[in-house]
Amino acid sequence: MRRFLPSPGTRLRLRLATLYRVVLPGVLEGLAARMRREGRLPPSLLARALARRLFPGLMRCKGEAAPQRPSAEVIAAARTAIARFVPTEPDLARLRDLDLNGLLVVPGPITARGLAWRRAQPLLEAPVRRMILVPWLGHGGAERVALNAFRAAEAQDGPGRTLLVVTDSRRVEAPGWLPEGARLLVLEGGEGLLLMEDRVALVAALVQRLRPAAVLNVNSRAGWEALLRHGRPLSALTRLSAYVFCEDHDALGRRVDYAYLHLRAVLPHLAAVYSDHAAFLDAFAAAHALPPDERAKLRPVPQPAPAPTPPLAPPDKPFRVLWAGRITAQKGPDLLPAIARALPGMRFEVHGAGARDEVRAALRGAPPNLTLHGSFGDFAALGAGRHHAFLYTARWDGLPNVLLEAGAAGLPIVTSLAGGIGELVSDATGWPVATGEDPAAYVAALRALRADPAAATARAARLSALIAERHSVAAHAAALRAGSGFLWDGAS
Amino acid sequence: MSEIGVILPVHREGLLAEASFACALDAARAAAGHGIGVTITVVADRADAATRALLPGWAARGATLLESEAGDLGLARNAAIAATPARFIALLDGDDLWAEGWLTAALAAARADPRRIVWHPEASLYFGAGDPRWLLHPDMEHPEFDPAQLWLRNSWNALCFAPREIFLDIPYRPTDLSGGFGYEDWNWNMNTLRQGVLHKVVPGTLHLLRQKAVSLVRSTAAAGALVIQPGTG
Secondary structure: OOOOOOOHHHHHHHHHHHHHHHHHHHHHHHHHHHHHHHOOOOHHHHHHHHHHHHOOOOOOOOOOOOOOOOOHHHHHHHHHHHHHHOOOOHHHHHHHHOOHHHOEEEOOOOOHHHHHHHHHHHHHOOOOOEEEEEOOEOOOHHHHHHHHHHHHHHHHHOOOOEEEEEOOOOOEOOHHHOOOOOEEEEOOOOOOOOOHHHHHHHHHHHHHHHOOOEEEEEOOHHHHHHHHHHHHHHHHHOEEEEEOOOOOEOOOOOEOOHHHHHHHHHHHHOOEEEEOOOHHHHHHHHHOOOOHHHHOOEEEOOOOOOOOOOOOOOOOOOEEEEEEOOOOHHHOHHHHHHHHHHOOOEEEEEEOOOOHHHHHHHOOOOOOOEEEEEOOOOHHHHOHHHOOEEEEOOOOOOOOHHHHHHHHOOOOEEEEOOOOHHHOOOOOOOEEEOOOOOHHHHHHHHHHHHHOHHHHHHHHHHHHHHHHHHOOHHHHHHHHHOOOOOOOOOOO | OEEEEEEEEEOOOOOHHHHHHHHHHHHHHHHHHOOOOEEEEEEEEOOOHHHHOOHHHHHHOOOEEEEEOOOOHHHHHHHHHHOOOEEEEEEOOOOOEEOOOHHHHHHHHHHHOOOOEEEEEEEEEEEEOOOOEEEEOOOOOOOOOOHHHHHOOOOOOOOOEEEHHHHHHOOOOOOEHHHOEOOHHHHHHHHHHHOOOEEEEEEEEEEEEEEOOOOHHHHHHHOOOEOOOOOOO
């Protein structure tokens, strides 16, 4: 048997060969996978990935253990074994030309995924009955929907049995929205290194580890991708459900909502698909000619609204119009300057925030009777009673919570008929605007509202009554509890 | 009863399996040189013709042959272990190789520590399709061992050495790839941990594992399979 004892020159050659044939291709493949999935590659990442691969001990994340290498004894055993088996194993012959010390070591230094999992452990000790996945915790409508489900689950199971998981980022801007003592897990892997594939793996591990009776996905990308990848086995371990809301479009107008991208593929694994209104579900069912069993999974859930408050009588002048929402193309804030210019006798109080460029572009040329107040956390803080009307200009939407809040506060409403809004606002309960892209239509509706205070009062009262009847806490919980849904406890 | 029963499942490895059998036979002869009795049990689980053609030659070289129609690696191992009266079981797969000294070193470690322990080599060197790489098996008694990580990735492959009663007490569960449940070795590792079994390494020992372009592990990953099955913890 020939022993393989490389000289110093040979060792350098082996190291270079290993770098070129194994290390670099491995790093580049890893980065390519990230580019495909994440769509972006910060320039620093290539250097960092290469450095971590070549010098695993040098760029450790906080909490990482020291990297391990095979012992000299094992390296020697490998050289002996390779020499022994090479006569019948051509696949081993390649290893003679490589530096065995330079090969990738698994598990290597603990990964961002492993760190995130380690950090999560204290929250996983107590049993979890239900789990809700959200991408982040901002001040959006989807977060409200998720927290409505969270409160309903806690009301049913008792506190501490429901785990809210922030899956896609560390963004938690609305912790105040959470009930006191709520179990909140933010997937966080240290230095922002968690890739989407890590987040998907963590979601799958959470379900396997906790075995909750039910999981509800509210716009979590990691949740949707886990359903795509592991939907069948996940559905055997827990009862899966998801919320969908409305079409969503990117800057080029392409549909990017999860209902469009993923729902058809994962529907067989879901027990229920919820929306805050019916029209979107009806359209999905029609578009795919869903068979009855799949159609029966699609269920609108009325979101609970605040208790109706008796409308205050604002001072007659000036006539104040309240607008509240995110400053983004979806909500149509760019229509506001034209509307305000056409109605100089009204004041437009605009509450909301968005990306700086988007805000500047949307409100360019706004007249002095339009005031942008910036972000808001809670509708109740906007002083609805000081306004005469609520204006809503969304181009696409579900059934926005802010309309329920404005209606419950007794405000007469002028609104587009995007998404499910028509299920709430009609000529009997407000001033719907069918042609939502036309500022003149909103101007006409606001003029009609101001011209007929009696009608404004009557329609607002009917809207408030409708909301109270349809959007109660009990109705919301009952919808989530119905057949095989998120809160169903029939035969779990 | 022999001291060590080597279990070698074969399926569709064809001529590759000869290298694994020859490796097991060499290890058995080396152990016999130290007065250690070793038997080799080959279980042919829905084996193809090319693999099956090797079996008569192996029987002539002393192997015990078993037939299995389970179509499941874990169940085939269970059947072979049940049919192999030995104090310790050493698992090998039909396309993998042990470096010299594995059986004797593992036996020495197992004899020296009577606790319920599954022994693994210090390292496995993966070769063949894809990039070569090391898998360093963690020792549960190492201060930095974190059992929670087993929920994210398998720490030990199947080629282990352990008292036979551990395998009888905790048999492999069947996999169900069409239902999305696989990784029989990962599942077994988790079950053994749950039942208080230790996993430790034998320092300085090595296995060589062949990576194939099409393999059970790759099919399992491509199927998006999970490791924890319904009805289990």
